[in-house]
Amino acid sequence: MKILIVVLLVVIAFCVAVLYDARKITKKYFGKQDQNQIAWALKAITCIIIVACGAAIVYFIYKGI
Numbered sequence: 001m002k003i004l005i006v007v008l009l010v011v012i013a014f015c016v017a018v019l020y021d022a023r024k025i026t027k028k029y030f031g032k033q034d035q036n037q038i039a040w041a042l043k044a045i046t047c048i049i050i051v052a053c054g055a056a057i058v059y060f061i062y063k064g065i
Helices: 002-020 022-029 035-063
Strands: none
Touching (some): 002 035
16 A cells, blocks of 8 residues: 555646646647636646545555555
8 A cells, every 4th residue: 555655646746746837738738718717727626636645645544554
């Protein structure tokens, strides 16, 4: 289960990078009109993933696995 925790930490690190660069990512792949909405959605999705991974890590640590 230690490997699972490491994988979750890597996912969190990747999501933080996406959260920071959301505006740049949307500029590169999407048109000008959709940019604000897609950047907001991308940030919201990554925040949800970060919280879910963090909760899973806390669960695994306190469960003692």
